[in-house]
Amino acid sequence: SFGNLTGTAIIGRNASGENRNTFMNASYEQMLYALNLNWTPNEKFFGGLMGYWQVGDGTLDSKHIYTYAVNAGFKFTPAVELKGIYYNQKFDGKAATRDDSAKSWKAILDIKQDLLKFTSLWIEYSQEDNGFTGNNWANGQVARYSLGTYNEPGVLQGRPDNDNTSKYWFIKAEQKWNKKWGSFVRFVKADFDTANVDDATEWGVGVKYQYTPAIAFMLAYDAVDYGTGTSNKMSGDDNVILFRTTVKF
Numbered sequence: 001s002f003g004n005l006t007g008t009a010i011i012g013r014n015a016s017g018e019n020r021n022t023f024m025n026a027s028y029e030q031m032l033y034a035l036n037l038n039w040t041p042n043e044k045f046f047g048g049l050m051g052y053w054q055v056g057d058g059t060l061d062s063k064h065i066y067t068y069a070v071n072a073g074f075k076f077t078p079a080v081e082l083k084g085i086y087y088n089q090k091f092d093g094k095a096a097t098r099d100d101s102a103k104s105w106k107a108i109l110d111i112k113q114d115l116l117k118f119t120s121l122w123i124e125y126s127q128e129d130n131g132f133t134g135n136n137w138a139n140g141q142v143a144r145y146s147l148g149t150y151n152e153p154g155v156l157q158g159r160p161d162n163d164n165t166s167k168y169w170f171i172k173a174e175q176k177w178n179k180k181w182g183s184f185v186r187f188v189k190a191d192f193d194t195a196n197v198d199d200a201t202e203w204g205v206g207v208k209y210q211y212t213p214a215i216a217f218m219l220a221y222d223a224v225d226y227g228t229g230t231s232n233k234m235s236g237d238d239n240v241i242l243f244r245t246t247v248k249f
Contacts, residue, residue, distance in 0.1 A: 079115035102129035198227020
């Protein structure tokens with residue numbers, strides 16, 4: 001930390017060889033190097049730079065993935081903030097038939113309940129090349145636009161594997177009724193911009209109960225419609241009922 005500038009540097013190794021499609025295979029080992037810089041000159045503005053270098057050195061996958069990002073945000077009031085991020089990702093070892101780079105960006109309007117009184121509101125628009133990995137990706141990772149459980153139904157499960165760009169709207173409203181009770185409503189729409197692949201939509205509702213300061217419960221329902229396009233990766237409808245207990249130590 002240097003005044004209003006903070007930095008985090010990370011060196012790690014994935015020795016088990018996990019990746020999003022193949023698990024527990026030492027042939028997919030890789031090193032990870034990361035640098036995250038954040039600048040907050042005042043209470044209204046922040047900016048940041050990030051770099052993530054994944055260096056594969058296993059026998060089956062020597063791909064290197066380099067991801068760079070810039071982000072910024074501005075608070076119009078303590079309750080209203082506009083923020084966004086832009087990623088550029090380079091692949092070393094990508095198949096010759098595919099692009100060796102991918103981009104992703106998103107813009108977010110974050111409105112606190114202090115302003116609207118009855119609810120908060122999160123409005124997010126993003127575009128992401130379908131070859132981009134590690135941001136919103138859902139297959140084998142926590143999905144950005146789902147309820148956040150492992151490999152559950154969600155619009156991202158239907159994202160095609162090509163060099164086109166998908167577009168997403170994500171809207172979430174959370175209500176804190178008192179110190180114990182809260183609720184939320186959420187909606188996601190994905191346009192995969194691919195012939196014969198239908199748009200996907202998702203919506204959900206949930207209730208939260210803070211039993212003690214350290215223990216909370218959540219009951220939620222989420223439904224997704226993948227469409228019935230002839231080239232859909234996923235088709236038809238799916239849903240999940242989730243009961244989650246959270247314990248903080």
